[in-house]
Amino acid sequence: MTETWILLGAASSMARAMARQLAGEGANLVLAGRDMADLEAQATDLALRGAASAKAARFDARDAATFASIIEAAETLAGEGPINCAVFVGSMPPQEAIDADPSLIDGTVTDSFTGPARFLQMLAPKLEAKGKGLVIGVGSVAGDRGRIGNYVYGAAKSGIATYLSGLRNRLGRSGVHVMTVKPGFVDTAMTWDVEGMFLVASPAQVAAHMLKKGRKGRNVLYTPFFWRYIMAIIRSVPEPIFKKLSV
Amino acid sequence: MSWKKHSWAGWGRVQSATGELARPERSAALAPLATEAPAIGNCRSYGDAALVSEGRAITMTRLDKILLFDEADGVIHVEAGATIADLARILAPKGFLPAVMPGTGFATIGGCIAMDVHGKNHHGAGSFGQHVTEITLASGKVLTPDDPLFKATVGGLGQTGPIASAKLKLLRAKVDVMMVTERRAETLESFLDRLDESEATYTVGWIDATATGEALGRGILEEGETGAGLVPPAKRGRKVPFNAPGWALAAPVVRLFNKLYYGRVPAAGRTLVKPIDDFFFPLDRIHDWNKLYGKKGFHQFQCVVPVTARGTLRSMLEAIATSGLASPLAVLKRMGPGRAGHLSFPMEGYTLAVDFRNRTGTRGLISELIAEAKAAGGRIYFAKDSVARAEDIPGMYPELAEWAEAVNAGDPEHHYETDLTKRLSLRSAK
Numbered sequence: 001m002t003e004t005w006i007l008l009g010a011a012s013s014m015a016r017a018m019a020r021q022l023a024g025e026g027a028n029l030v031l032a033g034r035d036m037a038d039l040e041a042q043a044t045d046l047a048l049r050g051a052a053s054a055k056a057a058r059f060d061a062r063d064a065a066t067f068a069s070i071i072e073a074a075e076t077l078a079g080e081g082p083i084n085c086a087v088f089v090g091s092m093p094p095q096e097a098i099d100a101d102p103s104l105i106d107g108t109v110t111d112s113f114t115g116p117a118r119f120l121q122m123l124a125p126k127l128e129a130k131g132k133g134l135v136i137g138v139g140s141v142a143g144d145r146g147r148i149g150n151y152v153y154g155a156a157k158s159g160i161a162t163y164l165s166g167l168r169n170r171l172g173r174s175g176v177h178v179m180t181v182k183p184g185f186v187d188t189a190m191t192w193d194v195e196g197m198f199l200v201a202s203p204a205q206v207a208a209h210m211l212k213k214g215r216k217g218r219n220v221l222y223t224p225f226f227w228r229y230i231m232a233i234i235r236s237v238p239e240p241i242f243k244k245l246s247v
Numbered sequence: 248m249s250w251k252k253h254s255w256a257g258w259g260r261v262q263s264a265t266g267e268l269a270r271p272e273r274s275a276a277l278a279p280l281a282t283e284a285p286a287i288g289n290c291r292s293y294g295d296a297a298l299v300s301e302g303r304a305i306t307m308t309r310l311d312k313i314l315l316f317d318e319a320d321g322v323i324h325v326e327a328g329a330t331i332a333d334l335a336r337i338l339a340p341k342g343f344l345p346a347v348m349p350g351t352g353f354a355t356i357g358g359c360i361a362m363d364v365h366g367k368n369h370h371g372a373g374s375f376g377q378h379v380t381e382i383t384l385a386s387g388k389v390l391t392p393d394d395p396l397f398k399a400t401v402g403g404l405g406q407t408g409p410i411a412s413a414k415l416k417l418l419r420a421k422v423d424v425m426m427v428t429e430r431r432a433e434t435l436e437s438f439l440d441r442l443d444e445s446e447a448t449y450t451v452g453w454i455d456a457t458a459t460g461e462a463l464g465r466g467i468l469e470e471g472e473t474g475a476g477l478v479p480p481a482k483r484g485r486k487v488p489f490n491a492p493g494w495a496l497a498a499p500v501v502r503l504f505n506k507l508y509y510g511r512v513p514a515a516g517r518t519l520v521k522p523i524d525d526f527f528f529p530l531d532r533i534h535d536w537n538k539l540y541g542k543k544g545f546h547q548f549q550c551v552v553p554v555t556a557r558g559t560l561r562s563m564l565e566a567i568a569t570s571g572l573a574s575p576l577a578v579l580k581r582m583g584p585g586r587a588g589h590l591s592f593p594m595e596g597y598t599l600a601v602d603f604r605n606r607t608g609t610r611g612l613i614s615e616l617i618a619e620a621k622a623a624g625g626r627i628y629f630a631k632d633s634v635a636r637a638e639d640i641p642g643m644y645p646e647l648a649e650w651a652e653a654v655n656a657g658d659p660e661h662h663y664e665t666d667l668t669k670r671l672s673l674r675s676a677k
Contacts (some may be wrong), residue, residue, distance in 0.1 A: 013272055013309065038273045045312035048337055189272045193249035 004028040004078035006070060006123075008059055008116060009088035010042065011035045013188040014138070018068070018086060018158070018207035023051035028077040030072050032059035033089075048209050053077060061089050061115025062107065071123055085123060086136040086210070087116045087160075092153040092190060094215040112156035112239050117163045124167065128174040135171070135178040139166040141222070146233050148246055168219060182183045184227035250303060257294050257536055261543030261605050262633050264298035264666060270306040274326070278410060280305050281385035285663040287353030292362070292546045294633030295666035296404060302664070305409055307357050311338070314412060321417045322380065327357030327410040339523060343417040346378040346475070352528040357410045360366075362630040363402030363591040365582065367449040367471065367527070373585025374593050378416045379444075385409035392587075397484035402531060402588030404629060405652040406663045406674065422473040425449075425526035430516035432507065435464025435561055438588050439597065442581040443554075448472055449526070451580055455505040456564065456573035456601050457498070464564050466579060467512050471526050484531070496540060497606050498571035505575055515655040518606035530576075539606055545574065547598035548613045551582055551592065552625035559623040560597060563616055567601055570612050576602040589650035592628045595629035600631065610634050630669060633649060637672035647676040 005022050007015045010031035011099035019029055023046040026235040031039045031046075031054060039056035046054040057070045057078070090112035098104045104227050120135065142150055143157030161180050185191055185200045201224045210221045222228035234247065249269065256263035262292055269284070271277040284303035291297075297304075304503075305328040307328035315324040321343060325334065332352025348412050349364040358364075363376040372378075373555035382390040382400055386408055390397045400407040432438035432452070442452060447470030454466035491572050494500065530536050537545070552559050577600065584595040603609045617627055627635055651674045652661070661674065668674055 011273055035273055035275055038275060041312050041314055042617070044314060044316075048313050048316050108508075189249075192270055193251040 001027065001082045004030070004081055004083050005075050005085065006074050006085040007088065008032050008085065008119065009090070011038050012088045013203040014183070014186060014207055015086065015088040015205035016042065017047055018211065020049060021207055022210060023049040023054065025041040026050055026052050028052050029054040030057050030070060030074050030077065032057045034058065061111045064118055067119050067122055071126060075126065077238065082130060082132045083127060085120070087120070087174045088138050089116050090157070092150060095150050095152065098152050106151050107160070109156045111202060112153065113159040113163070117160060120167060123170060127171060129178045131175045133176045133191060134214050135167065135176065136181060136210055137178065138181045138183065139164065141182045141184055141227055141231050144235055145242065165188065177214070177217055179218055180220045181210050182222050182227065182231070184222065184230065186222060211230055255298070255515065257296070257298060257633065258291050259293040259546055260537055260540070261546060261634055262295045262298060262666065264300040266299045266301055267303045268306050269303070270309055272309045274310060274411060277310060277385050277409065281408055283662060285665055286327065286357055289330065289353045290357040291351050291354050291358065293631045295670060296629055298666040300666050307355060307409065318639060321419050324412060324414045324418055325356055326412045326415055327355060329356050330354065331359060332524065332531065335523065335527070337419065339422045340533060340563045342419060342421050344420050344422055345418060346372055346418040347375040348527050350528065352524065352531050356413055360401055360407045360410055360413060361403060363586060363588050363592050364630070367580070369585060369593060370450070370581050371448060373583065375588050376587025376591065377585055379413050379587070380416055381414040382410055383412045385411045396653060396657065398588050399650050402591035403589065403650065403654065404668060405665065406668060407657055408663055408676055410671065418629060419552040420473045421475045422523060423476050424474050425471045425521045425523055426474045427521050427526055428516060428518045428519060429512045430468050430471045431512055431514060432468055433465050434461070435564065438464055438466050438468065438579060441468050441555055442597070444578070445470055445581070451578060454528040454577045454579040456567050456577035457502045457505050459568045463568060464561065467507065474520070476520070486534045487536055488541045489538065491539045493541055496574050501573065501575055508575065543605040545602050545605050546609055546613055547600060547602050547631040548600060548616050549628040549631040550616065550620035550625050551594050551598040552620055552623045553594070553595050553596040556623035556625065557598065559619055560599060563583065563599065563619055566612060566615060570608065572603045572606060572609050574602040574604060580640055589646035590629070590644055592626065594626065596625065640671050640673065641676060647673065651676040659673050
């Protein structure tokens with residue numbers, strides 16, 4: 001049966017890569033984000049690449065009024081078929097900018113945590129009613145530990161990871177699977193000019209990995225896989241030592 | 248937009264640059280950069296055409312969407328960062344192909360325009376730019392073929408500024424596979440005769456650049472036609488994991504390889520069915536094949552000479568064969584007159600392309616070949632060159648001054664200059 005996917009934050013490079021793969025599989029795609037010109041262009045492109053349908057929809061994590069119509073659009077496209085959702089939204093102002101203007105915390109937490117969480121909370125009953133479906137939520141390795149360089153972003157990502165864990169617990173009871181993804185360094189706009197990047201993965205690799213493991217029922221996915229070990233080490237550093245590190 | 252300090256190399260890996268790159272992910276991020284720097288694509292130019300040392304360049308590879316496909320008119324509107332292979336893959340099942348495809352599918356649409364590339368069907372279909380019906384620059388300016396700036400942009404080495412998107416007139420063809428006929432040509436004369444006589448839509452000749460004496464200029468003529476039928480399963484690309492050692496392409500190894508390669512086609516010729524990619528982009532299956540030349544990299548020499556200059560080809564091949572520097576990658580092809588820009592490479596004649604290991608004597612040999620091409624009334628290809636000097640160019644490209652005037656008017660502060668345009672002082676031409 002044709003899958004219907006909602007991609008939240010569809011203009012991000014990881015979402016674009018996932019959309020291309022899903023188009024190749026012939027899925028219905030709802031591309032939700034803020035840059036409507038880009039999303040409309042993507043919709044045309046994805047339809048030519050094999051998507052059963054592709055539709056641009058406005059999503060603003062800071063404007064909950066945009067949420068309901070996205071869910072309705074997906075329901076119309078899906079009919080009796082499953083609805084899946086992948087969440088790529090988030091924002092990461094430089095920590096120095098937040099230090100200078102603490103009000104930036106509100107937007108960061110809304111973009112990366114409470115906005116998408118509220119959207120998923122609205123979607124959850126629909127998925128429960130269908131009794132099937134897959135939710136892929138993108139957290140970050142930054143959420144595993146509060147680090148000096150980006151602890152506000154990290155805190156928001158930690159929040160969404162805990163939320164996803166709870167949502168998994170809830171939706172698993174009705175046959176809907178929720179996977180939390182923690183990407184390491186991925187070659188996106190966010191990491192483009194950051195120094196000290198290593199073993200950077202392409203968005204296409206990461207997207208393919210997410211789909212494959214999500215469909216197999218993985219609960220938490222580090223991608224590329226070795227980040228699981230890197231983060232295991234980082235998590236195991238005792239706090240008295242960790243607080244002195246600048247990793 | 249953030250700029251990242253980066254070092255990158257041309258495909259031949261002899262020349263490299265350290266500068267700053269921006270990589271817009273969406274078209275909204277491209278417009279503000281339009282006047283800042285030249286655009287680069289997948290850096291498949293062999294020399295320094297895509298290099299900007301101590302300057303800035305815009306990497307276009309993430310802007311690769313198809314914006315519109317008009318099946319009735321056979322026109323596609325596509326962002327500049329899309330690759331030719333990507334387009335071919337999407338279009339072939341719909342009964343279309345890009346009208347002109349260069350030898351690598353990794354070339355971007357922007358790059359194909361900036362080099363006015365040609366394909367194995369140049370004698371019939373002309374150059375890439377002849378099938379471009381509209382170019383939208385990142386500045387928002389829209390160029391149609393009758394706009395004076397169109398001729399400065401097509402083949403214009405990026406000097407009119409980044410290209411955002413272009414409309415291409417497509418070839419309507421039911422293509423599942425390529426029917427390829429391979430025939431031996433035992434001497435240069437018979438090779439050239441066969442190229443002249445060939446009536447195939449697509450032709451390309453592999454030439455044994457190590458053969459001497461009687462066998463000088465021998466090779467294999469490949470003639471291809473598009474066909475419908477069963478598609479052989481796609482093979483996974485292989486990667487070259489490390490730099491090959493120096494002896495891998497030493498003269499005796501190459502001579503032996505070429506002998507075997509020549510001998511694999513039976514004397515009577517043969518016809519086979521090939522996947523589209525294998526015929527058009529034979530080297531793309533091996534990712535990073537440029538590493539086969541080792542750390543020192545390689546140069547490619549490509550020239551075109553008029554049909555009357557058969558003697559020049561002979562003398563070039565003699566110099567190449569005796570140098571012991573040639574690799575197995577050498578191509579001879581007939582070109583038609585088709586070209587679309589002031590600095591377009593094609594002209595009616597024969598084009599010869601040979602890869603050389605980067606060793607002592609390579610640059611000297613290529614310099615001689617450049618001089619011979621020029622003396623014969625031919626020219627060299629900017630997408631390949633890494634050796635020429637500024638004084639070599641003017642006679643080769645009669646419209647150079649006209650082009651320079653047009654691009655200098657649009658970019659008086661020279662933001663779009665690349666290492667290539669500086670090395671050859673192209674924009675100072677009077």
